[in-house]
Amino acid sequence: MAELRRVHGSENTFFLLDQTTLEHQLSRAELVTLTKRLSSRETGLLGGADGMLIVDDAAGAVGRMTVINADGSLAKMCGNGLRTVARYLSEKTGQQQFTVQTEEAALRVRHVADFAAGVPGFSVEISPVSFASSALPFAALGTDKIVDQVLPALDPALRFTAVAVPNPHLIAFVSEAELNGEKIGALGKKLNAPNPYFPEGVNVTFAAIEGAHTLFARTYERGVGFTNACGTGMAATSLAFVLTHPEAAALDQLNTVYNPGGVVQTNVHGSGADYWIELIGNATTTHLIDVPETALHQGRFGGAQIAETGEEAAYQRFVATLPYRDVIAAI
Numbered sequence: 001m002a003e004l005r006r007v008h009g010s011e012n013t014f015f016l017l018d019q020t021t022l023e024h025q026l027s028r029a030e031l032v033t034l035t036k037r038l039s040s041r042e043t044g045l046l047g048g049a050d051g052m053l054i055v056d057d058a059a060g061a062v063g064r065m066t067v068i069n070a071d072g073s074l075a076k077m078c079g080n081g082l083r084t085v086a087r088y089l090s091e092k093t094g095q096q097q098f099t100v101q102t103e104e105a106a107l108r109v110r111h112v113a114d115f116a117a118g119v120p121g122f123s124v125e126i127s128p129v130s131f132a133s134s135a136l137p138f139a140a141l142g143t144d145k146i147v148d149q150v151l152p153a154l155d156p157a158l159r160f161t162a163v164a165v166p167n168p169h170l171i172a173f174v175s176e177a178e179l180n181g182e183k184i185g186a187l188g189k190k191l192n193a194p195n196p197y198f199p200e201g202v203n204v205t206f207a208a209i210e211g212a213h214t215l216f217a218r219t220y221e222r223g224v225g226f227t228n229a230c231g232t233g234m235a236a237t238s239l240a241f242v243l244t245h246p247e248a249a250a251l252d253q254l255n256t257v258y259n260p261g262g263v264v265q266t267n268v269h270g271s272g273a274d275y276w277i278e279l280i281g282n283a284t285t286t287h288l289i290d291v292p293e294t295a296l297h298q299g300r301f302g303g304a305q306i307a308e309t310g311e312e313a314a315y316q317r318f319v320a321t322l323p324y325r326d327v328i329a330a331i
């Protein structure tokens, strides 16, 4: 039997598979097929998911995380997912503070205080950060760097910031009303279909400034579509917040970022070419799932034995206490 876990950070939901526990590791092609089938919102397991997190061994780190989006594409990073992988590896090894190898970098993670009873918290490093057009990549927008800029090819009025952390993000600060408008969906679809501007796609985040150090963020994700939250998106948006709204945000200060699935805290550090962001939020395991290993190799999960952990009830009690329920209801 192999074990899958269903996990989430701010209800950005994944299946987690530790390849090191298998008799035979799944090939990349097998992982892609399994991810698409498990994640399907129509025919997937437990209502599908936003993708899959694969844990492997890594030299010089406690483990390696690979992220596969629901559509089978590879993601360079996943902030909400990394918190759940950090929790998994923390419980597996007994360590409270360590590094996890990701596609581009070994990132620091640590166990922090619970957000509420039954809602474990983890903090993860988001880096490396780049504004270079080659890092996202973007083209045909008449600029080498996008910081607080109107891009008429995309929208006549919004001011955009684009940053790789290292997965690609395009950010605009908008009114609360525009969080639930058509604009973010249309832009997300356009820039994640074949297009000359972001040839590899881009995660699109719209954020409303709710007050000093406080945002509400919504993301249309590359390889997925709308998600309840995007950790790297909220980290990238916090950096854009510091750079473009110095009256409301600053380096080395905690921000609170509400989202349709809950809330995280962020803290932007560094300067110039060397920013990094702390992302702090829940790391919740909702289900433990036993599946024969041979079935996983074939991309099947019929006959899976599923046990609920009870953590989702605790999480729901926690989010019921959060503000902005009206904003979420209107989305």
Ligand SMILES: N[C@H](CCC[C@H](N)C(=O)O)C(=O)O
Pocket (backbone or CB within 6 Å): 012, 069, 074, 075, 076, 077, 078, 079, 080, 081, 167, 168, 203, 221, 222, 223, 224, 227, 229, 230, 231, 232, 233
């Ligand atoms: N949800 C993730 C990001 C997934 C990134 C993916 N959609 C891409 O860049 O391809 C997060 O919490 O950071």
